[in-house]
Amino acid sequence: AQSVTQLDSQVPVFEEAxxxxxxxxxxxxxxxxxxxxQYPNQGLQLLLKYLSxxxxxxxxxxxxxxxxxxxxxxxxxxxxxxxxxTAEYFCAVSARGAQKLVFGQGTRxxxxx
Amino acid sequence: DTAVSQTPKYLVTQxxxxxxxxxxxxxxxDTMYWYKQDSKKFLKIMFxxxxxxxIINETVPNRFSPKSPDKAHLNLHINSLELGDSAVYFCASxxxxxSSYEQYFGPGTRLTVT
Numbered sequence: 001a002q003s004v005t006q007l008d009s010q011v012p013v014f015e016e017a018x019x020x021x022x023x024x025x026x027x028x029x030x031x032x033x034x035x036x037x038q039y040p041n042q043g044l045q046l047l048l049k050y051l052s053x054x055x056x057x058x059x060x061x062x063x064x065x066x067x068x069x070x071x072x073x074x075x076x077x078x079x080x081x082x083x084x085x086t087a088e089y090f091c092a093v094s095a096r097g098a099q100k101l102v103f104g105q106g107t108r109x110x111x112x113x
Numbered sequence: 114d115t116a117v118s119q120t121p122k123y124l125v126t127q128x129x130x131x132x133x134x135x136x137x138x139x140x141x142x143d144t145m146y147w148y149k150q151d152s153k154k155f156l157k158i159m160f161x162x163x164x165x166x167x168i169i170n171e172t173v174p175n176r177f178s179p180k181s182p183d184k185a186h187l188n189l190h191i192n193s194l195e196l197g198d199s200a201v202y203f204c205a206s207x208x209x210x211x212s213s214y215e216q217y218f219g220p221g222t223r224l225t226v227t
Contacts (some may be wrong), residue, residue, distance in 0.1 A: 100211050
């Protein structure tokens with residue numbers, strides 16, 4: 001079975017500062033990894049995913065995440081955040097070829113002006 | 114032109130009642146899901162259907178019964194509601210049943226049981 005731990009429940013940062021949201025996973029088999037974002041009062045949206053190939057994956061709005069197999073991590077980073085990035089961020093894992101996603105507890109990113 | 118829609122958005126009801134939540138997707142996807150998000154934002158899958166067939170059925174009380182009349186719809190009926198059923202329920206859809214496919218989520222239904 002897979003599990004995900006998001007190490008921070010809340011991360012407050014100032015606008016234009018860099019941010020890192022941490023995600024560690026546990027699995028005995030190869031995995032796919034995902035970051036989903038939930039803006040206030042909305043459903044989740046896929047931000048980025050790692051399936052195979054390059055361990056560094058990027059989103060269209062400046063976020064990136066790096067798959068680190070040795071540390072079983074998939075941390076999400078952005079070099080300069082905007083007020084509009086305020087949201088809940090969920091890391092998720094699944095076994096390769098599986099049907100089910102397992103989500104972490106979420107990290108609330110709050111951007112202060 | 115909402116991709117995944119749910120009704121109602123809010124549902125307040127008393128313990129013991131029976132209620133339904135409806136979900137529709139217009140993306141032409143084959144797979145649909147129900148998730149439960151509790152008060153701590155923890156999101157867990159409940160059910161998944163692929164081409165109207167149940168493919169994931171987590172350890173959910175049998176008071177919860179999903180129904181998929183066609184590929185575009187997945188409804189959730191809950192019998193004998195309990196206080197612990199209070200949560201936000203999300204419907205989602207994807208092109209196929211494998212986790213590698215992006216899941217598209219609806220806006221959620223906030224269920225409050227009093």
